[in-house]
Amino acid sequence: MGGKCGALTKGIIKKIILSYTNVAIWIVLSLNVIVFNKYILDKKLYDWPFPISLTVIHMTFCSTVAFLPFRVFKVVEPVQMTRAFYLSSVVPT
Numbered sequence: 001m002g003g004k005c006g007a008l009t010k011g012i013i014k015k016i017i018l019s020y021t022n023v024a025i026w027i028v029l030s031l032n033v034i035v036f037n038k039y040i041l042d043k044k045l046y047d048w049p050f051p052i053s054l055t056v057i058h059m060t061f062c063s064t065v066a067f068l069p070f071r072v073f074k075v076v077e078p079v080q081m082t083r084a085f086y087l088s089s090v091v092p093t
Contacts, residue, residue: 033058 037058040048048054069075081089 037054040046040054041051070078
């Protein structure tokens with residue numbers, strides 16, 4: 001078992017920790033959106049009468065937050081993919 005196959009390097013461990021951290025942040029933020037929606041849509045609390053507009057507001061916010069690090073601040077390098085790969089892996093069938 002002394003080979004390099006299966007060895008965890010510091011770079012791999014860092015990527016694993018970063019991935020789990022991102023998933024945890026996503027779960028916490030999703031939970032907050034669910035609770036926020038419950039508060040806004042509940043008739044006893046805020047009583048927002050337009051659930052579709054609330055969804056549009058959330059999606060606009062999420063799209064903006066996703067757009068900023070990729071296109072404006074260039075925190076993440078954009079992925080190059082062919083049209084065929086995009087259609088087969090991203091677009092739902």
